[in-house]
Amino acid sequence: MASASTRLDEALENAGRQLDGDHRLVKLTKGAYRATWERLAAHLRQAGLHDPGQVDDRILRGFLAQLARDGLSPRSIGRHVSALKWLLGTWQRHGVPCPADALLLKAPRAPRRLPQAPDVETVSRLLDPTSRTGTTPPAGEDNRSREVRDRCLFEWLYGSGLRLSEVVSLDLDAVDRANGQVRVTGKRNKTRIVPVGRKAAEALEAWLPLRARWARPDEPAVFISHLGRRLTTRTVQRRLERLSRSRGLSEPLHPHQLRHAFATHVLESSGDLRAVQEMLGHESLSTTQIYTHLDFQHLMSVYEKAHPRAGRQPVEGGSEDSGQT
Missing domain, CATH: 1.10.443.10 (Intergrase catalytic core)
Structure with missing residues (x-):
């Protein structure tokens, strides 16, 4: 019977063999998965854990939190989550005892980037x-x-x-x-x-x-x-x-x-979000709503330039008691 110190290594080696035989994944993805598993193994050993049976959801959340503290972006952490889910799924299918649930493992939500639309x-x-x-x-x-x-x-x-x-x-x-x-x-x-x-x-x-x-x-x-x-x-x-x-x-x-510019300029002129959704071919209106943020940024820019009390600088020649209206 394998000792606790080798059971984790054996489970990872077996998963590696399954990974090699998975023709759905490209070589680059397989290499990234292996790198994640090696990083996980080092994290577990540092915590004194050497058995897949000790890997629960709390341990994995701690691992992901450590990745965040190491400066990884949410997108990068999401790629690590994919590798961990593949590993947990393989362990489950091959009878490796592991209390962690792959379905509970979620990547942090990456901040949504606003598209860069030319004016x-x-x-x-x-x-x-x-x-x-x-x-x-x-x-x-x-x-x-x-x-x-x-x-x-x-x-x-x-x-x-x-x-x-x-x-x-x-x-x-x-x-x-x-x-x-x-x-x-x-x-x-x-x-x-x-x-x-x-x-x-x-x-x-x-x-x-x-x-x-x-x-x-x-x-x-x-x-x-x-x-x-x-x-x-x-x-x-x-x-x-x-x-x-x-x-x-x-x-x-x-x-x-240019597609972003189309959506932004039509929305600025019409305000018809549903029509823009149809023309862009978005299944969900929430996907199109990102352009409302761009439209709001445009409105704010106009407001800051045009309104006498919008900017941080006082109006030239004005005062707090400049008269009544």
Whole structure:
């Protein structure tokens, strides 16, 4: 019978063999899981624990608390929680006595990051063909075609709030040019109908004749490369970075920021959260509500600049007893 000092090591070794045989996990994830288990084992030994039967929910919560004290972010701790749940589940399936319950193990909630949405002026500077600064017009027919295509791409990302994956997977038969709308297939293969703005529609009409010169006969994609095939997401990212630099923006934009800008600017103008939810294709209204925080930040910025008693500095020339109203 194994001694208490070796029972933990044996249980971890057996779990490691099960991990090696799990083809659902990639090599990088398996390495991260092993690193978590080694860190847990060191924590247990330091506490004088050498048996899986001594590992209960209180011990594991203490381990996670120690990770937080070591400076790990909630996101990083969440990855450790995933590794621990995998370990506890494996122990349970193979009869290793362990009182800890994997279902009770929860990661700390990571603070929700507000999306970085460029303002209207920045988007206009990006998309306006007359806003080129410090560059010369592209030479050559292919380069001019790329520029027209790119402008159309980014007009669609901003004008209809499409995800990057949605815009590259867009096919010609999904676009209803007569009625100014497009059928989009989003997450979990759910489809929605999204309106196409005037600028995006004009950009498409400029791009389609040029697309016809590049397209292979069997290619249905709206946005293609000079090789005649559908663009990749990475190509779109690189092209937007390049355009951002050519427009003299302080930082290159990411395609998803144009989607954030779409949602923020529509919400600022309309206040219709439910309509923005439908256009973005969010299943839950709570997902869309993050843009209300951005809208509130905008309102606060306007308030701070415009209201005479909003800022911390006193109004120039004013006093506490400046008269009655």
